[in-house]
Amino acid sequence: MQTKKVPERKCLGCSQSFPKSTLIRVVKAPDGTVSLDFVGKKSGRGAYVCRKLSCFKKARKAKRFERSLDCEIPEEIYTRMEEEIAESEKGVKADGADK
Numbered sequence: 125m126q127t128k129k130v131p132e133r134k135c136l137g138c139s140q141s142f143p144k145s146t147l148i149r150v151v152k153a154p155d156g157t158v159s160l161d162f163v164g165k166k167s168g169r170g171a172y173v174c175r176k177l178s179c180f181k182k183a184r185k186a187k188r189f190e191r192s193l194d195c196e197i198p199e200e201i202y203t204r205m206e207e208e209i210a211e212s213e214k215g216v217k218a219d220g221a222d223k
Contacts, residue, residue, distance in 0.1 A: 135172060
């Protein structure tokens with residue numbers, strides 16, 4: 125019996141490969157809006173980043189999101205995404221502390 129292959133994606137911040145389910149997907153929807161996809165089900169072009177704020181900032185500084193998604197990303201969207209990742213990072217730390 126064959127083992128099931130786990131899909132992996134590369135983080136835009138640290139360039140390490142991780143299982144797809146552990147990364148946050150940044151999506152450019154068909155209408156051109158850019159948002160975060162924590163579940164990985166939104167339609168559109170995607171780019172992946174670790175759940176660490178440091179990786180997000182590194183990818184942002186190098187304009188890797190803009191290159192991967194082939195669009196300009198306004199400052200407000202970056203700020204909102206940074207806040208959402210910070211909240212997500214806090215939630216993961218809180219969950220890990222309880223166990």
